Amino acid sequence: MGRxxxxxxxxxxxxxxxxxxxxxxxxxxxIFIHIDKKVKSFDRDYISREIKKSNVYFSDRINVVWGSVSQIECELMLLDMAIKGTYSYYHLLSGQDLPIKxxxxxxxxxxxxxxxxxxxxxxxxxxxxxRVKYYYFFINKIGRSKTLTSKTIRMLEKILLSIQSILKVNRIKNSNIIYQKGTNWFSITNDLAQYVIEKSNQILKDYKYTLCCDEVFLQTLVVNSPFINNLYHLKFDNDIHAIMRLIDWERGDPYIFRKEDxxxxxTSDMxxxxxxxMKTDKDIVDIIYSYLCNDEGVKR
Incomplete structure (x- = not known):
């Protein structure tokens, strides 16, 4: 029985x-946690006070910008911390996930x-x-920001992308790599985690100035390696059983679960x-917690 x-x-x-x-x-x-550097009032004790049985570690904090290589950098940083412990499995979750078993x-x-x-x-x-053949020079500065400055920079980015298209820029044209895409959340073995970290410098170099490649780098690495034979779900068909996470993209991006769900x-097998x-629907969180946990609960 592994850790x-x-x-x-x-x-x-x-x-x-x-x-x-x-x-x-x-x-x-x-447990290994990254808290975005943009968060100003972060109380580490508040977050870890309830942890009684696990060891909890906080990584260095970086400014994670949507769509940029910083998302990959954050994942690699957590993996690099964790592999020193040699675990059976490494599960990547967001702070808005919950176990349902x-x-x-x-x-x-x-x-x-x-x-x-x-x-x-x-x-x-x-x-x-x-996402990978063009250079997105400003994505790390704009992300999803909607400020006037960001809108101006985004327009400049579009102009540069149009120029690259006209000039037939293709940063991967000489590559023999097969590229694949999928969900960024994963559960992987120690062997694969070690393999990813061995390739981390090359990963960060290859995906600098790309767009949303936190959904590309791991899939691409695996499909070009022997680990492709170890997939739990062998088909490339969007099936969420591949990661055993219940995520609803039909009702949202993704949908935020509510009490009626x-x-x-x-009853899901995920x-x-x-x-x-908690802002959208606190009740569903309480229901799941009460169903799975029979102790005194979380004080909040």
């Missing part, structure tokens, strides 16, 4: 994060599927080459779900 590492990326909803941590607090787990169930599932890699691939061939969540928000 697991939970890698958590969070930037808000710290009451929800506290509940997530309480639900994965187990002597078989350790208890830890005994989750550990038993991964014991039964030991050696399998839980990575989700989109359908068919990679059709997002614009409790039956779907509690292990985790996203996403949740």
């Amino acid at each position: 697991h590492a939970y890698l958590i990326i969070a930037h808000s909803e710290f009451n929800l994060l506290k509940i997530l941590l309480h639900m994965i607090d187990d002597e078989r787990n350790d 208890n830890q005994d169930y989750i550990h038993d599932f991964f014991d039964r599927n030991n050696g399998k890699e839980f990575i989700r691939f989109n359908c068919g061939n990679f059709n997002y080459y614009d 409790y039956k779907d969540l509690l 292990l985790f779900a996203r996403k949740f928000s």
Whole structure:
């Protein structure tokens, strides 16, 4: 029975994060957390106070900007911290995820599927080459920001992309790499985690100035390696069973679960779900917590 590492990326909803941590607090787990540098009033003690059984570690903090290589950098930083502990599995979660099975169930599932890699691939061939073949020089400065300055820079970025298209710029034209895309959340083995970190310098170099390649780098690395044979779900068909996470993209981007979804969540065969928000619906968080945890609960 192996130990697991939970890698958590969070930037808000710290009451929800506290509940997530309480639900994965187990002597078989350790927890590694990145809190976005943009967060000004972050109380580490507030976040970790409820952790009684797991070891909890906080990474250095960087400014994670949507769409930029900083998202990959954050994941690699957490993995690099965690692999020193040599865990059976490494689970990447956001601070707005929750387990929907208890830890005994989750550990038993991964014991039964030991050696399998839980990575989700989109359908068919990679059709997002614009993300990697052009240079996005300003994505690290604008992200999803809607300020006047960001809008101006975004317009400049579009002009530069048009120029690159006219000039037939293709930074990967001489590459023999097969590119693939999928969900960035994963559960991977120690062997793959070690392999990723061995390639980390090259990954950061290859995906600098690309767009949203936190959804590309791991899938691409795996599809060009022997680890492709170890996938839990072998088809490239968007099936969420590939990562055992209940995520609803049909009702949202993704949809935020609500109280009326409790039956779907509690009867699902998935292990985790996203996403949740205490601001949108606190009740569904309480329902899941009460169903899975029988102790005195989280004080908040």
